[in-house]
Amino acid sequence: MTPTGLYVPLITPYTERGAVAADVLAALAHQVLDAGAAGLVALGTTGEPDTLDDAERRVVIDVVASVCRDRRAPLLVGAHTVEALRGLAGRPEVAAALCLVPPFLRPGEAGVLAHFARLATASPVPLVVYHVPYRTGQPLSAGALRRLAELPGVAGIKYAAGGIDAETVAFLADVPPDFAVLGGDDALVSPLLALGAHGGILASAHLATAEFAALVAAWLAGDVARARPLGHRLAGLSAALFAEPNPSVVKAVLHAQGRIPKPDVRPPLLPAGPETTARALRYVDETVAMSA
DSSP: OOOOEEEEEOOOOBOTTSSBOHHHHHHHHHHHHHTTOSEEEESSGGGOGGGSOHHHHHHHHHHHHHHHHHHTOOEEEEOOSHHHHHTTTTOTTEEEEEEEOOOSSOOHHHHHHHHHHHHHHHOSSOEEEEEOHHHHSOOOOHHHHHHHHTSTTEEEEEEOOSSOOHHHHHHHTTOOTTOEEEEOOGGGHHHHHHHTOOEEEOGGGGSSHHHHHHHHHHHHHTOHHHHHHHHHHHHHHHHHHTSSSTTHHHHHHHHHTTSSSOOOOOTTOOOOOHHHHHHHHHHHHHHHHHHO
């Protein structure tokens, strides 16, 4: 599969007692699909997967897989080890696994390529590489990204380089066929799409989902007059939603809208402050109003 369009990496909502709110998660999944998302991501960074126990992670995958099965929507699941990948076997709803470039170790480009070759050989589903060098500490050149794209079993990349530099431009100028580039820096997704990206994996698209879907569609159709001003507005919204560590502000806004029971995040994250939340709510309201 070649993932294209808008994917929403779902938060993990909690009940009043702090458990995973399965029914609320299912409702959120349906809401963003109704609003134009092409697919969903379970257990991405936005879902706080490292704070969930094994049983909670299974609940999240079961719930989101059920929605994707009913809606015939593709599902990506965060899985970074051979063991986690093998656990996706027998789940036909899972179109691909979202796999992080090895963090902290900085194994070098050759090490990254060897790592993903090994994962792809063991995985029952295609891989989407998550490239976020300002978190992992491992930069990758355009040439390395191209070699990564040529590995059997690697279907795409979540590209979150933290900016648009010469390597970004060189890579997007010559992307291998049938390989998807999905923007992962929410505030930069519009220029990435303008350069040739195929979609985005965007936490901000929990809010103003229809507008983010319209942005992706406009750039893919070459409708610059529609895409450029919309992209500027959504970049401002994304900046407001990422003013504190993700997904704190997204959860605070969803709670303020009555869409989740609590705005809570689990340690080491802290809840978003009231001023940040109020500012983000204003951006959401203004963005939706201007698109109406």
